[in-house]
Amino acid sequence: MTIPMWQCNVLGFAVQIKQCAFHVRFMTEPNAVANLLAWCSERGFWIDPSIQIISGPCGVAVVSQDSTIPEDRILVRIPRESVLSVKSSPISDLIPPHPYGRGAQLSLALALSVELVIGATSPWFLYLQSLPRQIPGIPLFWSRGVENQQSFPPNGDPFEWLNGTEAWKMLFDSGDSDSSLVSEIDEYFHEVAEPVYAQVFESSPEKAPSSPEFYHAYSLVSSRSFLVDSYHGLSMVPIADAFNHTQENHVHLESDFDVCPECGSLQRCVHDDTTEPDPRSIVPDDADNFYEMVSSLPIPPHSEVFNTYGETLTNAQLLVQYGFILDGNDNDHLTWTFDELAQFSEHHLLASGSWTWDSVGGLPEFRDLLRSINLRPWERISESELVSLDRTHQFSLNGDATISHGLWLFFALLLVCLRNTSPYHTRNLDSLIVLLEETLQCQLTLESSESTNHADDDDTLLVPPSPGHSDQQQRPSPYGVILELARLLASLCRARSARTGRAGVEMAELGEILDRLPNDMTPTKMAISLAMTERSLLDSCMSAWDGFVDGALGQA
Numbered sequence: 258m259t260i261p262m263w264q265c266n267v268l269g270f271a272v273q274i275k276q277c278a279f280h281v282r283f284m285t286e287p288n289a290v291a292n293l294l295a296w297c298s299e300r301g302f303w304i305d306p307s308i309q310i311i312s313g314p315c316g317v318a319v320v321s322q323d324s325t326i327p328e329d330r331i332l333v334r335i336p337r338e339s340v341l342s343v344k345s346s347p348i349s350d351l352i353p354p355h356p357y358g359r360g361a362q363l364s365l366a367l368a369l370s371v372e373l374v375i376g377a378t379s380p381w382f383l384y385l386q387s388l389p390r391q392i393p394g395i396p397l398f399w400s401r402g403v404e405n406q407q408s409f410p411p412n413g414d415p416f417e418w419l420n421g422t423e424a425w426k427m428l429f430d431s432g433d434s435d436s437s438l439v440s441e442i443d444e445y446f447h448e449v450a451e452p453v454y455a456q457v458f459e460s461s462p463e464k465a466p467s468s469p470e471f472y473h474a475y476s477l478v479s480s481r482s483f484l485v486d487s488y489h490g491l492s493m494v495p496i497a498d499a500f501n502h503t504q505e506n507h508v509h510l511e512s513d514f515d516v517c518p519e520c521g522s523l524q525r526c527v528h529d530d531t532t533e534p535d536p537r538s539i540v541p542d543d544a545d546n547f548y549e550m551v552s553s554l555p556i557p558p559h560s561e562v563f564n565t566y567g568e569t570l571t572n573a574q575l576l577v578q579y580g581f582i583l584d585g586n587d588n589d590h591l592t593w594t595f596d597e598l599a600q601f602s603e604h605h606l607l608a609s610g611s612w613t614w615d616s617v618g619g620l621p622e623f624r625d626l627l628r629s630i631n632l633r634p635w636e637r638i639s640e641s642e643l644v645s646l647d648r649t650h651q652f653s654l655n656g657d658a659t660i661s662h663g664l665w666l667f668f669a670l671l672l673v674c675l676r677n678t679s680p681y682h683t684r685n686l687d688s689l690i691v692l693l694e695e696t697l698q699c700q701l702t703l704e705s706s707e708s709t710n711h712a713d714d715d716d717t718l719l720v721p722p723s724p725g726h727s728d729q730q731q732r733p734s735p736y737g738v739i740l741e742l743a744r745l746l747a748s749l750c751r752a753r754s755a756r757t758g759r760a761g762v763e764m765a766e767l768g769e770i771l772d773r774l775p776n777d778m779t780p781t782k783m784a785i786s787l788a789m790t791e792r793s794l795l796d797s798c799m800s801a802w803d804g805f806v807d808g809a810l811g812q813a
């Protein structure tokens with residue numbers, strides 16, 4: 258896919274702005290940028306003349322002027338008191354504070370929603386005027402605020418395509434709790450925001466933000482807030498939020514996080530416990546009053562200047578939180594929860610024989626056993642072409658279509674326990690580890706003999722156990738375990754691929770539908786693109802394990 262370029266003119270130079278694969282287009286009015294800059298200058302912001310804030314194809318953007326910007330240069334100074342946070346909000350006393358997480362986002366959305374509806378009387382009016390007027394394209398609100406939400410054109414319902422993807426899981430499966438993200442926001446709106454609005458707009462209740470207005474505020478918070486320090490917490494930070502995202506950023510926000518949580522002071526203050534030695538200085542420094550955007554590497558002239566919203570963000574995360582995706586994202590991966598794997602195992606293994614979790618000592622016990630086994634060093638597993646060591650995502654498939662060692666261990670342990678007729682072995686951690694190591698060794702041997710196309714003479718693990726020996730009769734054969742494990746992994750991927758996107762649509766068709774969609778149907782395009790990426794990873798993984806089984810049977 259080619260990356261579209263958008264060209265603008267800055268002081269007579271053509272600046273190429275790289276666009277993401279897909280995003281919801283909105284143009285900020287050029288005079289909104291001029292008003293924003295005038296507002297900033299009145300409030301003591303400083304913007305280095307080597308950069309310029311412009312109106313771009315997806316809202317405002319920042320571009321460099323005609324010289325290379327060196328590393329470590331302060332490009333923007335933002336007065337601390339100019340940020341909009343729960344603390345700086347005029348209705349601060351009415352908002353229940355939350356230090357971080359979803360609670361912090363909802364509290365800030367409440368503060369912001371009030372500033373947005375009071376218009377020119379807000380101290381942040383001209384800043385707020387420069388922000389997207391529509392709900393930014395985050396999937397949470399794709400169907401909300403849109404009239405006639407049922408009348409999507411053929412192939413145009415983005416949720417149908419998003420079905421089963423990682424983005425879908427983030428939006429609608431909130432772990433063990435019954436509530437989804439949308440219902441959490443609705444609940445906050447009714448239980449917390451509306452009573453606050455009733456007090457603030459007591460004399461003019463018609464001005465109180467409606468639920469679409471609250472969603473608008475929430476999506477602005479989701480897509481552009483920063484955690485600045487222990488006083489303001491999550492905040493709307495003018496100008497810092499004008500930078501678009503890439504993985505390898507040009508700039509970053511610098512702030513001293515450890516300020517007084519009561520008054521925001523960086524110096525010693527009346528809230529300090531005088532008996533404790535205080536790390537904060539007593540000497541005021543002008544620089545302390547500002548947050549700074551600083552260059553992280555040299556920035557070429559006449560190019561867009563990017564921040565990063567997170568170096569490890571996947572396209573699913575970018576879509577859910579910011580409403581856009583990148584054209585190819587190395588961070589993309591798929592995940593499973595323990596419960597999903599347990600359900601899959603019940604379904605697949607029950608069909609082929611009678612067992613219950615009691616056969617492996619019970620489901621909670623199996624979970625604990627897996628946890629302790631997973632903590633052991635499994636470095637050898639990275640010798641495999643099909644499995645990688647991944648301590649971050651326990652049950653996952655990465656962008657190279659290799660599974661995490663945690664996922665491998667789940668099925669290897671389950672099969673080793675199930676195939677083991679010795680009650681002693683199923684309960685003894687050390688002996689289980691020996692069996693798992695043998696299974697791993699068997700897989701590595703098979704992989705290497707498949708790649709060289711012949712089995713070594715001493716590949717004894719590939720040979721089924723001899724019937725005469727009583728201990729061996731009770732021990733599972735590593736070869737049998739690894740074959741079943743490979744088949745299960747291929748089925749796991751096949752099943753997930755089949756329920757990713759719209760059921761029954763083949764991969765080739767997805768590409769054709771994507772190409773035929775009109776340009777303005779961006780949420781649908783983003784959803785199809787995510788589904789295609791995930792399906793292709795699942796299909797590659799499935800073929801790899803199917804191929805492994807064929808190769809192993811050929812070796813036997």
Ligand SMILES: C[S@@+](CC[C@H](N)C(=O)[O-])C[C@H]1O[C@@H](n2cnc3c(N)ncnc32)[C@H](O)[C@@H]1O
Nearest residue numbers: 277280315316317480481498499500501502579
């Ligand atoms: C913090 S704002 C960045 C500045 C933004 N362009 C604006 O209008 O103010 C984040 C929003 O910018 C857009 N954005 C950021 N990086 C992008 C990228 N690489 N491609 C497309 N849109 C992007 C998305 O709409 C996102 O929700």
